[in-house]
Amino acid sequence: MEPEHDAELRDVVDAVRDWSGEPVAAPPTDIEALLFAVENGAGETMPEKRSRWIVAGWVMASAAVFLLALSQVNVRIEWGQARITLGNDVENKNNSNEMVITADLERRFNLERAHNWQSIEALEARTSQLEGSLEQTALELANRQYAESMTRFNDIQTLLAMSQSSK
C-alpha cells in the first residue's frame, strides 16, 4: 500500500498536496526566446564553450599541419576538368635540377677550358723561349767554330810561312 493511502496520514498528505500544488507566480516560459536560444546553441556552459573553441583550435592546427605536409609532397587532385595541385611538381623540380646541373657543368667546363688555354699559352711561350735560346746557342757555336777555324788557318799559314823561310 502506498503511504499516502494510510488513513492516519490523510490530513498530512492533504496539507503536503496543498503546499506542493500552490502555483509559483512567474510568467510562463517565453517559447520564442527559448527556440531562438536553442537554434543559436545557447545554453552551453562556459567550460563547454571553451572546450568547443579548444577543439576548433586543434582542428585548425591539424588542418594547417596536414596542408603543410601535403605541400612537401606532390599531390594532384582531379575532379572532372578541375585540377588541384599541391606541393612541389616533380617534373618542374627535375627540370629545375637539370638546369642547375647543366649550368654547373658549363661553368666547370669553361673554367677548365680557360685553365687549359692558360697552360697552352704558357707552353707556347716556353717553347718560343727555348727556340730562341737554341738558335742563339747554335749561332754562338757556329761563330766559335768559325773563330776556331780561322785561328787554325792562321796558325797553319804561319807555320807554312815559317817553314818556307827556314828553307
Add this chain to the structure above:
Amino acid sequence: MADDRTDRELMIAIRDVSECRALEELVRRWDSRLLGYLGKMLGDVFAARDLRQETYLRVWRSASTYNDTFAFSTWVTRIATNLARTQLARSRNDTGAVSAWARSGGEEAASPLAVRKIFANEQELFVRRVLEELSDADKELLLMRFQLELTYAQIGEITGCPDSTVKSRMNVLLRKLRHELEHQGIDSGNVLP
C-alpha cells in the same frame, strides 16, 4: 491545434529529427509543473525561472542521450533535480549571498508578506514553514510525488533506490511531519483551506 502525441513521442521527435514544435509542446505541458517543483526546491522564484529555462535547453541539447524505454517525466525530473541540487550547493557555498527570500523580494507571491496575505491563518503558516524547512532530499521526495505526480518506481529510478525504499522513506517522512504538527498542537485537519 492540440498535439495528441505523448510526452515520450514528443521527446523521440526531438531526439530523432530535432523537431522544435515538439519542444514547444513539451514546454507548454511541463512549464507550470517544473516551475512549481523548482520554486519549492529552491525557495527562489528568479532562480527557479532560470533553472526552468536551463532544463529545457538541456532537454534539447542532451536529446541524443534520451533512452525511450524510460518516461519523459523521469528524464526531465532528473535533469531539473540535478540542476536544483547544484544550485542549492552553490548557494550554500556562497557565504556572501543575499538570501533567497531577499532576492525574490519583488515577487509578490514568493515574499513573506505575500505569504502572510494568502495564509492569514497562523497554523497554515506553521505547516508551510515546517515543509519548507525540510531537508533537500525530503523536500525533493515530497515534490516528486505530490507535485510532479511521479510513481514510486519513477522516483526510484531518479534517486537510484528501489521503489520499496522510496515508499518506506515517504512513510517515515509523512509520519514525522504528522508527529511534528501534533507536537505543536496543530490539528492537521484544520490547516486545510
